[in-house]
Amino acid sequence: MAAQRAKTPRDSSARQRLTAADWADAALTAMGEGGLAAVAVEPLAARLGATKGSFYWHFSNRDALIEAALERWEEVDTEAVITEVAAEPDPGERLRRLLLMAANRSAADPRDVSLLASAAHPRVAAALARVTARRLGYVAALFTELGFPEDEARHRGLLAYTAFLGHTHLGHAVPQSLPDGAARDRYLDGVIETLVRP
């Protein structure tokens, strides 16, 4: 999980100098583990085997580190998912796969959750606005492809996305409240049927 440079593999016994990307990756990891509050310079420095002073060579302050981590997040948690799903030609099946990923990621990746809660932070708010527009646009386009008129497609896309978000949050905070195993598949099928019905 530690941020490693590609060029020269580095182990804890003989470590090289750090790059800004090392700090940003470590920050994104920390954000997933403990939210924005866990993006703390001193603990990260300890984890990377450096001093706080080193950090301030690469970044002007903690806020700049958060910004860099957020840029990585936009790539990893939105574009990567959309790219992965884009190969599937049937829009109904694409929708199904998107929702399945939601259910699967809900337990694993708490970053969406912690970022939504940190919307008061200006940099977080800006990243959220971009990511939300991108996701809602993508899902609405799916419903358009399925044959719904534009207005209805946006509404259904919004319902699908809010349900996705809420599901992710519950999976992170209160996992026992979500159906499990076969019951989860039945639930998901029911949701998709409800969303796709004319």
Added chain:
Amino acid sequence: MAAQRAKTPRDSSARQRLTAADWADAALTAMGEGGLAAVAVEPLAARLGATKGSFYWHFSNRDALIEAALERWEEVDTEAVITEVAAEPDPGERLRRLLLMAANRSAADPRDVSLLASAAHPRVAAALARVTARRLGYVAALFTELGFPEDEARHRGLLAYTAFLGHTHLGHAVPQSLPDGAARDRYLDGVIETLVRP
């Protein structure tokens, strides 16, 4: 907005001693404004015109203050809403009112959002589990009253509640992504129709 005691009205010029309830109310307010991180002893002390030392007379530590604030939250943000809606005899209309409150509170009250994101905190997790069970149980019972078999009622209740949660989150973090005014009413009607259709 400041926590005031009922007995002796207190203004800033001649303030009395503080009670544990004063600190808990101030903590809940702060939580709404800036999340768990904003429940900070020193700033709260400043706001209440007392010293940090005073705080440690009423509470053993910051964690105990969080616990007290969470108890207030369970009352205010769950029981109060359920009580308010309970008067309405028609279950379909009760559902409608619940979702309307969701849409209205989404802009105003970010406490659900910040608490869901703080699920890593053990006390928060316990409060969330209780509140989630209570809310899901209530909504599922609504669908049972509407005539759905138990399994289907739970599924629809979960879809309704996750959509509610996601809607609240978006309303807080990216309000411009939600429909507004008349469009919001149309959206809400569509969602309810979708949820209630056999």
Added chain:
DNA sequence: ACCTGAACACCGTTCAAGT
């Protein structure tokens, strides 16, 4: 160019002393 180490401000916690 990149990093260390010491310094200082801010908040959590403790505690002896005040009323």
Added chain:
DNA sequence: ACCTGAACACCGTTCAAGT
């Protein structure tokens, strides 16, 4: 019984000095 004020540890930030 309730509170103050000083003390100390932890993390953000700065900066002079090292390699």
